[in-house]
Amino acid sequence: MFIAPVDATLGEEEWRPFLEAHPFGHLVAPGGPAREVPVVVPTQFVLAGGTVWLHLVRANPVFGALAENPRVLLSVADDWAFIPSSWKAIGTEDPALGIPTTYYGAVQLVGTATVHDERTAPGSVATILRRQLATFQPDVEVADPGEVHGPKLLGILGIEIRVEQVSAKFKYGGNVDAAHRRAVAGRLVERSGPSDDAAAGHVVRRLES
Numbered sequence: 001m002f003i004a005p006v007d008a009t010l011g012e013e014e015w016r017p018f019l020e021a022h023p024f025g026h027l028v029a030p031g032g033p034a035r036e037v038p039v040v041v042p043t044q045f046v047l048a049g050g051t052v053w054l055h056l057v058r059a060n061p062v063f064g065a066l067a068e069n070p071r072v073l074l075s076v077a078d079d080w081a082f083i084p085s086s087w088k089a090i091g092t093e094d095p096a097l098g099i100p101t102t103y104y105g106a107v108q109l110v111g112t113a114t115v116h117d118e119r120t121a122p123g124s125v126a127t128i129l130r131r132q133l134a135t136f137q138p139d140v141e142v143a144d145p146g147e148v149h150g151p152k153l154l155g156i157l158g159i160e161i162r163v164e165q166v167s168a169k170f171k172y173g174g175n176v177d178a179a180h181r182r183a184v185a186g187r188l189v190e191r192s193g194p195s196d197d198a199a200a201g202h203v204v205r206r207l208e209s
Contacts, residue, residue: 001106001167006174010209015107015168018076019047023135025076027054027159029113031065039065045074046135052109052161053128063115063157070113072161080104081199083184088176090183103172103184103199110165116158118150128158172203181207 009015023045030038039062045054052074056062066072081103088098116124126146133142145153173181181203188200 001108001169003167003169004171004175007169007171009107009168009170010206012166014170015166016047018079018105018168018170019107022076022078023047025074027062028073028075029062029065030069030071032068035065035068044132044136046132047109047163048131050163052111052163053131053158054161055125055128055132055156055158058155058157060157066113066115066159072111072113074109074111074161075106076108077104077106079195079198079202081188081193081196083173083187087184087187088180090180101171101173103203105171105202106169108167109161109163110167111161111163114160114162116160118153125153125156125158128160129153170202170206172199172206174206178207 025043025045027041027043027045028038029041041056041060041062043054043056045052047053083101083103085098085100086095088100089095116128118125123146126144129145133145143149173184185200185203188196188203
């Protein structure tokens with residue numbers, strides 16, 4: 001993706017919390033050269049250190065693509081908000097001359113995937129499920145998947161992605177001055193639509209960084 005210098009991430013201290021807050025994205029597997037389009041799979045995931053963990057049903061077509069080429073991209077975009085043209089004007093500026101835009105955060109992880117299969121590596125998929133359960137419902141008591149769901153584990157496969165490259169973009173008005181950005185942040189809080197508060201928070205956070 002294109003990243004203008006003003007939208008570049010401030011670093012891991014910015015993009016990692018974003019992913020932790022939004023652990024759902026699209027896994028893109030290009031597969032081999034004979035494929036006309038990549039396989040794209042919406043999925044929840046866990047990021048731990050430099051590794052992404054997830055699981056999918058064995059029948060998912062992504063595994064055919066991974067057999068051809070283990071390289072993948074995981075894309076997450078969220079906290080987006082449409083900014084009307086009139087919001088771009090402050091003071092005596094003409095609202096009719098404003099240019100609308102969309103604010104959003106986006107992170108893309110590139111790496112190499114390893115597929116885990118209970119049939120060939122017993123316990124490998126159960127381990128991934130335990131990691132996901134501990135992340136997404138740490139305070140909820142649940143039976144161990146490896147002990148009580150053994151046959152069902154044969155119907156899913158785990159994926160481990162070693163992250164090799166991170167691209168992150170936080171497009172929150174970095175191309176305009178602080179006064180214009182704070183005005184938009186205030187409008188977002190007033191509108192209070194889906195993701196508006198989160199977008200406003202990013203505007204203010206990046207202003208104060």
